[in-house]
Amino acid sequence: MKNKDAFKCNCTTIHQDIIDSVRSNMPSGEDLYAVAELFKVFGDNTRIKIICALFQSEMCVCDIAKLLNMTQSAISHQLRVLKKARLVKNRRDGKVVYYSLDDEHVKYIFDQGLAHVNE
Amino acid sequence: MKNKDAFKCNCTTIHQDIIDSVRSNMPSGEDLYAVAELFKVFGDNTRIKIICALFQSEMCVCDIAKLLNMTQSAISHQLRVLKKARLVKNRRDGKVVYYSLDDEHVKYIFDQGLAHVNE
């Protein structure tokens, strides 16, 4: 066996036709991984609050820290994660750095999520 | 001080008006928590694959395990998480349990996520 992980499932195969069909129509593994990584960014209470706050207004780091009653450091770390995921962008004005949303999909994704939990 | 966590941020307040305005228009903490929990479910490579597979067809646990080349146990645990989040439902036919999607928002959320990572 070339791949040591090739047979993790020892079930009797029931619907090979479905398995083959589904497999051939799945997005690439890289795409799926990237999507999971994206949703992981949404899946944190602090980050979802930051995102939700930025729907209304651009804010500086200290504003967000005050709003959420958290340390400047914690917020800064999370803004870094959000920026890496290309969900927020920032601009510097003197000592102050302002963050705002950087994606048109974010609001839509958030709203659909909210719709689900409120259904 | 009534709340021991009330002053985690020691920044000089810069934009109190924005903070007040944003705070008064934020969804409730419970809603935000629920949304984060929902996206946390999407934010796992195995679960996103399961969701994506179920877009195409209902599948039994062993089918999914074979498709993803993972143990039946691991898949079963993740299906439990998905069901708790009301993203999938199941039906039993004899010994076999078939899982399928149980939400109209899921596809939209996934597609928007895919659109973001492919942009």
Added chain:
DNA sequence: ATAACATATGAATACATGTTCATGTGTATA
């Protein structure tokens, strides 16, 4: 230049979580 302030960041810690392993439950069949 020095002090003050806003922000960023590396390391450490504490907590959450995904998979495995062993085993239990439910259903069909011999």
Added chain:
DNA sequence: TATACACATGAACATGTATTCATATGTTAT
């Protein structure tokens, strides 16, 4: 009733991650 199969589940383990703490960077004003 006994066996086999599909699935579920609790505990253990390993890994990932959010926050804190200390400190560094960058900018402004004195």
